[in-house]
Amino acid sequence: MPDMASAELTAAATTARRLAEGERGLRAAPGGPRELTDLTGALNVLDKALAHSENRQREFLLSVSHELRTPLTATLGYAEALADGVVGPEELPMVGETLLSETRRLERFVQDLLDLAHLETDDFRVETRPVDLDALVGKAGTVWADRCARHGVVFRVERPGHALTVETDGVRVRQMIDGLAENALRVTPAGAPLVLALAPDGDGARLQVRDGGPGLTPEDAAVAFERGTLHARYQGVRPVGTGLGLAIVHRLAQRLGGTVTARGHGLEGGACFTVRVPGRPGATG
Known part of the structure; x- marks a missing residue:
């Protein structure tokens, strides 16, 4: 033996x-x-x-x-x-x-x-410091309101209107907002809405980008953050980007200790992406 x-x-x-x-x-x-x-x-x-x-x-x-x-x-x-x-x-x-x-x-x-x-x-490198996400979303909203207006898309910001401060990397949070908004604007037709929303979430915050585009199937939502998967699935069917944007957002969220999830159909009828940013590095919320 x-x-x-x-x-x-x-x-x-x-x-x-x-x-x-x-x-x-x-x-x-x-x-x-x-x-x-x-x-x-x-x-x-x-x-x-x-x-x-x-x-x-x-x-x-x-x-x-x-x-x-x-x-x-x-x-x-x-x-x-x-x-x-x-x-x-x-x-x-x-x-x-x-x-x-x-x-x-x-x-x-x-x-x-x-x-x-x-x-x-x-x-x-992730450089954390106290960041007022309400102010950050306000500034991002100014930029995206202009971009949406040029495409005839109805843009709206939902935010507390008062300081919502967390320990995070503001540059990377803005990078995630821009990546998700870019993805949403690409598929949102003129006259349809695109929403950037911020709300408290425990000791952290919840960011959402919702659109009035075609949305995602359950199968799409399950693989939304895989490199190039949705790009390959919809190339020639509807506007697509590089196929890397959502993968970048996903990795950035992880690097900040948070999460990002995709839902096929949100309040505006199209896709809804939700980023949860912890109140401080390493916090689990």
Whole structure:
């Protein structure tokens, strides 16, 4: 029996090493004492988890390459036309506008990629201090009221109207507000509402961005913060962004010790995203 257990343990160690070297689809045969059976079972679960994670990464990279290719192709085509002198004077404004628009798309996408990568590093800094979220939401509301007006969207702010102070990173909270509002404005039709709401939540605060857009199915809400999932699902169906914005908001909320959740249909009929900001770093509310 000891020799058999030793052989099975050696086989499990070999499986673990092969997994570490990148092999997938391995199957550790169960058997032997309970501890050894638990070990082989864990190795099989790890194999499936690694394969799933790597498949998602592969799909994400394919999505990234597709998103980069479209503006790059347009930019390259117009740049070559300019270099070859085949663009007439009357076409120059249109070509310049297209080049600027596509370059900005590339810039936004690359910045989102960098932000997401930075959020995953150990040296990402959160600078906490007392922040009046009521004042912060008021300032954000001024900006988004103007942007919504340009799109014919009815913007509204709901806030206490008095100081609501928490220990947090105000820059990162504003980044989350902007990310959620950008996402909402993209899908909200003219004449429909977009709401930025703030309310106390225990010793912290609750931020919401609600819209009058098409909303989310339960399946959408379950994967809303996965990189590129909704982007791939709705590309060509309704306006989409880089596919990274909601993932960035989710990671920022975690970094601040809070949470962000998605609901398919809120008070205005469209999606509702709720961020809970704790009263102080590490607080669980």
